[in-house]
Amino acid sequence: MDAATLLANSLSENAATRQSATEQLEAARRDNLAGYLHTLAQELANESAPSHIRNAAGIAFKNAVSARDAVNQPALSEAWMNLSDDVRNALKHSLLSSLASQDKRAAGVAAQAVSAVAAVELPRGGWSELIGQLLQFVQNEENTGLRVATLQTIGYICEVVQPQYLSARSNEILTAVVQGARKEEPSTDVQTAAINALYNSLEFIRDNFEREGERNYIMQVVCEATQSAAVAVQVGAFECLVRIMSLYYEYMELYMERALFGLTIMGMKHPEEPVALQAIEFWSTVCEEEIEIGIESQEALAYGEEPAVVSKHFAKMALNEILPVLLELLTQQEEDADEDEWTKSMAAAACLELLARDVGDAIVQPVVPFVEQGIRSSEWRHREAAVMAFGCILDGPETTTLSTLVAQALGTLINMLQSDPDVHVRDSVAWTLSKITELMLEVVDTGSHLQSLVQALVMGVQSGTPRIINSCCSALSNLVIQLLPADMIAEDPATSPMSPFFEPIFKALMPVTEKASNDGNSRTAAYQTMATFVANSARDTLTMAEQVTVEMLRRQETLLGMQNQLLGMDDRNNWNDMQINICVVIQAFIQKSPALVQPYADQIMTNLLTILSSSAKHGAVLEDLLATIGALAGALEAGFVKYMEAFIGFLLGGLQAVDDYQVVQAAVYCVSDVARAIQEQLSPYAERIMVELIAILRSPVIHRQVKPTAITAIGEVALAVGPDFTRFLETTMAILSQAGATTASSSDLALNEFVWTMREAIVDAFIGIMNGLKAGDPAPMLPYVEGIMNFLQGCMSEEDRTEDFVTNTLGLIGDFGDTFKGTVRELLCTEWVQNAIAVGRQRGASKQSRTNAAYAQKTIKELSK
Structure with a gap:
């Protein structure tokens, strides 16, 4: 069977045909990678081949070089680099030639394949001529298709290759991309590809962006692109602004004042939804950045440091302009919108939530009239928008600012959940009640509100509408967790304000958990709520928790008897899902009452x-x-x-x-x-x-x-x-020594966090080994103490050491002194150990850290006698 037929069959609607073709292609890749890639490159370059075959060839080529996950990538990279230079050069030449194809799909998938190879070779110092060749292609005014595909390639490369491997040509790349993104570019396709490539390159042009003249030009091109007649260019330009705000907030003050306030507010009103969504996302990003800056500033203040970035309060400055637009967008709901579809009203709600967290109390007064007017409207869209707006501003303002409003609204919301004729309104009411029970439960008067609230939520669970069920389950879980008396930690309380409602709540949840399908994740939500109630039972409801667990065991056994009746993956996945949910409930009961289990x-x-x-x-x-x-x-x-x-x-x-x-x-x-x-x-x-x-x-x-x-x-x-x-x-000490040698640079925050987690675990293991051996003869541990102390000293000398590491280190030092006495005096009676003890005792240290510091100090004093 020839390659074209195999590729065609790999796209077949017939599962058996598709699987057979896929397996044959995979076998060809394993048996002869060079021949396999050569055949795919030929098919991709074949101008007489059908577009879908060429596309399949390009994707197969890319997938042979680029893995879907990081675990498998090293093997694919090694296999590619093991091909001879001649083979690789011929394949690369063929891929570059395909960028000039008249078939847009073929040229586009060739761009993906080129970037996949670049991701392997550029970090290894290979294909050094690639960027120069691509820059020549971009300047080819006679072939618009080649320019588009090349800009796509540059964008992909910027996305998958680390900036340091492109830094030598970054100025040329930026020039070529910005040139294509200008409003003077005659081809909309080229401008779209260029603006998308610019988006992918924004992270690695930091040096350029820090220079005011270059920054001004980039911002001018992007801002002008938001006014393009082509929707695709506008969307790409607003996406760039979102990314720029995320990466370069500290440089944005001038541009916000001169252009971005107006451009983005107009963008939110744009009739084309993709444009409006990105303009809304811009303000969501502003709020996210300012929320994060606020958190970092508070942390810096606590340590007596200057914050790295100071908030410009863009959202607060623009509040009077952007808030009316967001509130109007809330009323533009789509009645039959798919749950997975992201609409303008959904984006506006998400932005409003972030805005409330960013500006705090300032948002309350302007929103209240909108809520009061909308909630009385006969039009369901206005009622739903009013309730949604109210729910969105609950997280951010001070509780004292909102408490009266929430208390006044609670009765209305409870009635709406029970009686509003529109399901969209009831859905948003249920969600808002879940937010109130999460964030402002102290406002709920258990005497006057709790019974009617629980009754309304139980009705929501019984509504049959998945989203309402989910929100009501969330609200019920919030209630049972937060209303359990505080002495629960020391001793199970005799009762809880929620105890009288356990029976009706379990009765409402049971039918939902018995459903054959998990529509909108509602069945899982019901099981999780059941587990939460079991876990938070007071003594007077433990019998009900036990009865629920007995029912779970019965269901588990019923499911086990159904295994032979499962047909296909859907049945198996549904069976698995139910077993998982049942386990969650059983586990909650086990942890709640070891005696009863x-x-x-x-x-x-x-x-x-x-x-x-x-x-x-x-x-x-x-x-x-x-x-x-x-x-x-x-x-x-x-x-x-x-x-x-x-x-x-x-x-x-x-x-x-x-x-x-x-x-x-x-x-x-x-x-x-x-x-x-x-x-x-x-x-x-x-x-x-x-x-x-x-x-x-x-x-x-x-x-x-x-x-x-x-x-x-x-x-x-x-x-x-x-x-x-x-x-x-x-064996254990050897492997722990290797693990302890792992280091990280402070610039890689994720790796640095992992390294400290490893170090904490290593000290934990040393403590476990030490205390285990102490039950008999600890002497076998003694030869390792010096190496362990050297490891601890090195870690303690690092400024970013974690408190858990310090705490555990002091405990281990105390154990060494207590166990080995004078044998380890010289190792423990040192300046660095005293410094470590001082760190454990310093102001702000945890109680456990201070306790361990005292323990270490006591054992060392004993050694000094």
Whole structure:
């Protein structure tokens, strides 16, 4: 079968034909990558081939070089670079030639393929001539299609290649892109492609943007593009303004005063929805930036520092202009809008929420008349907009500013939820009530409002409308959590203001959870609310919580009996979804009342093990099953050991599921839960568990998020098995030493946060090992103390150390002194240790940090005697 036929079949509506073609193409890629890519490049370049075949060839080429996820990218990159220079050069030449195709789709997908190769080669110093070739293509006035495809390519490259690999040509790239984006450009297609490329290049032209003359020119071109006759250009220009505001807020004052206030307010009124949406997004971004600046300024003030960026208060300055536009847009709802469709009224509501958080009290007075007038309107759009506006301003202004208004409105909102004839209005009322119960519950008078509020919310749960069900479930959950007496932490209270309503609420939730489908996620919302009520039961409602759990176990067993009747993936996914939800409720009961769960333990564990045996390939189910089993272990403690023989294989399987890191994470958490529960009875299983935990730490492909959790779990295993951990000590200390060598630059915030999380976990593990060995002979740990102290000293010398790290370090130092006494005097009686103790005692340190500092100081004093 030739390549064109295979590519055509890969697009077939017939699933069997499509799968067969896809498998043959994948086999060709594995067997002979050079030949496979050569064939695809030929098909892409073939001007006589149908457009859809050329498009399929281009996508297949791109996918052979560019992975959908970061885990698989190194293998694809290596495979490409292992091709000979001649082969790669020929393929690159063919791809560049395809940019000039008269077929727009083929040229567009060639742009994607070129950028995929560039993402591999440019960071490695390859294809150095590429940018120069693309810049020549952009200047080819005779071939508009080539210019469009080339600008698309430049945009893609700017999106996928790190700025440092383009910096040498950044000025030329910017010149070419801005040239094409100017209003004088005769081709709308070229201008659209250029403005989109400019959007992708904004992050790496920071040096240019910091120079006033260049910044002025860029802003002029973008602002002029917002006035283009072409909608696509306008949309792209407003997208650029959104991105510019996000990246370069500190430079925007002049442009806001001269142009952006007017342009964006007019843009919000634009009849073309895509333009209006981006103009609204501009103001949402302004608010987001100013909210973040406010948070950072407060943090800087707390530390006696100057904030990095000062708010210009653009939103507050423009409030009187933008607020009326947003409120008017709220009334432009689309009656039959799809739930997933983002409309102007939805965007306006989201912007209004951010605006309230940004300007605070200033928003209340201008919005109140709109609410008061609209809520009495006979037109449903005005009633819905009024309620939505009210809900949107609840987060931001001071509670004292809003409390009277909320108290006055509550009765009206309750009545509207029960009786308004329009479902859109009831939907927004339910959402607003969920916001009130989340943010301003103190306004709800439990004597006069609570019963009518709960009754209205129960009616909402019974409404059959998914969005209303979801909001009412959220409001009920807020009520039961926040109204539970504060002494819940120390001892379960006898009752709660919500106790009288548990029975009607459970009765309303049950039918929703029994639905065959999960429309709008409403079934899941009902299950989650049920779990929240179980978790927040007072003593007088524990019996009902127990009855609900018994019903969950019955449903679980019914579902297990239905497995052979499942037809296709939809049935399986629905089955999985219900099992997950049931597990959430059961887990809530286990954690709520370990004593009451004892009689059901065998039934729970039998069910869970049966599901585990049939759901090995369904990650989401496995996560919740492992979490529930971990909770059960915590409830049963040593009694859980009777299930270990049946469970250990599934636990090890979860630890080995490296293709699904969330399953691995859940399994690692479960190891910690089980270790804490059965303590020394873990010993017969410890070796197999440790092999998998070490493998996780050595794995180059497992998501890095799992590794700190695995290190902590090692500490839990060590603490559980005590002296028996000695057999794992050498291997463990070697792997922890390697993990501790990981460093990060302060510029990579995500990696820096990960490194400190790793370091905290390493110290946790040392503490677990130390305390585990102390139960017998701690001497095997002594040879490692000096290396550990060097590690701690290096970390403590870094300014961005975390408080948790400091706290744990002081605890470990105290343990060393308490355990090894004078043997470690020289290591502990040092200046850096005293400095560390001072850090733990300093003003603002946590209570635990001060306690550990005192413990460390006490043991060192003992050593000095």
